[in-house]
Amino acid sequence: MNGMTNEPTGNLTSAGGSHYPWHSPTWQQIVNQQRRGRLAHAYLFTGLPDTGRHQFVISVAHYVLCEADKSAHNEACGQCRQCLLFAKGYHPDVLQVQPEDGSRAIKIDQVRQIADHVQQTSNQASATKVIIIQPAEALGTAAANSLLKSLEEPPGKALFLLIADSGDRLLATIRSRCQNVSLPSPSFSDTQAWLATMSAADSDTLASAAALAPQQPFAALRMLEEGVPAWREILTEKLTSLRQGE
Ligand SMILES: [Zn+2]
Numbered sequence: 386m387n388g389m390t391n392e393p394t395g396n397l398t399s400a401g402g403s404h405y406p407w408h409s410p411t412w413q414q415i416v417n418q419q420r421r422g423r424l425a426h427a428y429l430f431t432g433l434p435d436t437g438r439h440q441f442v443i444s445v446a447h448y449v450l451c452e453a454d455k456s457a458h459n460e461a462c463g464q465c466r467q468c469l470l471f472a473k474g475y476h477p478d479v480l481q482v483q484p485e486d487g488s489r490a491i492k493i494d495q496v497r498q499i500a501d502h503v504q505q506t507s508n509q510a511s512a513t514k515v516i517i518i519q520p521a522e523a524l525g526t527a528a529a530n531s532l533l534k535s536l537e538e539p540p541g542k543a544l545f546l547l548i549a550d551s552g553d554r555l556l557a558t559i560r561s562r563c564q565n566v567s568l569p570s571p572s573f574s575d576t577q578a579w580l581a582t583m584s585a586a587d588s589d590t591l592a593s594a595a596a597l598a599p600q601q602p603f604a605a606l607r608m609l610e611e612g613v614p615a616w617r618e619i620l621t622e623k624l625t626s627l628r629q630g631e
Pocket residue numbers: 451452453461462463464465466467468
């Protein structure tokens with residue numbers, strides 16, 4: 386499996402700060418908060434994997450940092466200096482914290498780097514520093530407690546964006562310091578419609594892939610692009626969860 390169509394988690398390219406159609410209501414909620422100057426300083430976004438969660442969060446970071454007049458823009462402008470940085474896939478004011486190669490956990494040293502990041506001089510006046518943490522479940526107790534300090538007393542102007550499957554496996558104190566936002570999953574027809582824009586497969590094949598992963602469009606797309614190994618992976622996951630009585 387080459388992982389080419391895995392839900393992207395690495396670079397910052399956010400397709401002009403746009404988002405997937407099934408995330409539109411949540412997107413509008415964030416836009417409204419930003420316009421009213423009511424953005425929280427920390428968010429916990431929860432939702433199924435393979436639904437574009439990371440893209441959504443990158444788009445939030447992009448929109449917040451975009452220099453355009455937000456009252457005239459529902460999405461990042463795509464023209465300003467900040468947008469040009471996002472288009473290149475790197476922005477100095479965004480720190481992504483995720484398990485390093487070969488590890489399943491986010492280490493305490495990685496969390497300690499957050500304070501350095503927030504205190505670094507920004508490339509724009511009075512800019513917000515954005516910290517994206519995914520998956521938040523990968524924070525061990527020591528790392529989570531260290532993060533808690535930053536959440537309680539941010540070392541500067543910071544916006545924390547945490548991504549998790551659900552809040553259940555996080556420290557209650559982390560959850561309570563974030564605004565909890567549940568990211569909607571696409572409906573079966575959303576998934577089918579999106580797949581049709583992404584794949585040249587015939588309609589029967591599209592429908593079969595959507596039926597096997599009705600709420601996880603990136604998993605369905607992997608099945609279409611990678612063939613048998615990806616189908617086997619999805620079916621094995623389904624059988625395992627059936628056996629576990631989920
Ligand atoms: Zn812009």
